[in-house]
Amino acid sequence: MITNLLEKLPDLEETDLIFDTDEKIRLNDALLQIKHKDKVIWQENVLFEYYGIFHEICSALQEKYGTRFDSLNIKLTGYMVGDSYRASGILEAIPKCNVFW
Numbered sequence: 368m369i370t371n372l373l374e375k376l377p378d379l380e381e382t383d384l385i386f387d388t389d390e391k392i393r394l395n396d397a398l399l400q401i402k403h404k405d406k407v408i409w410q411e412n413v414l415f416e417y418y419g420i421f422h423e424i425c426s427a428l429q430e431k432y433g434t435r436f437d438s439l440n441i442k443l444t445g446y447m448v449g450d451s452y453r454a455s456g457i458l459e460a461i462p463k464c465n466v467f468w
Contacts, residue, residue, distance in 0.1 A: 369411060369420060372427045377408050384432050387440045390447065397446050401428075401439070416449035418458060425461050440465045 384403060390413075391398040399417065400410040401424065413420070421441060428436045441464055448454035458466045 376431045382435050383437045384435050385437045418454040438463045
């Protein structure tokens, strides 16, 4: 579970909100960033094979921004999916999530 995700998301006035993921690998973990127009709006430390948190992230984006939330573009990485052959299918099944390598 992600701590206080809804409270950490900023107020955004635009319509058709499109978000992108970015990942910064560090020594023992990674930093996942959610960006809007290249500006980081949320970030959190994540561990190996963290793809399971995106359902919660997309739900929070939908709850916070409602119909203005257009999509979340998820760039798959080796650290995110690890050895899971199911990860891309799980992520593709989440509404409003676009998945690519």
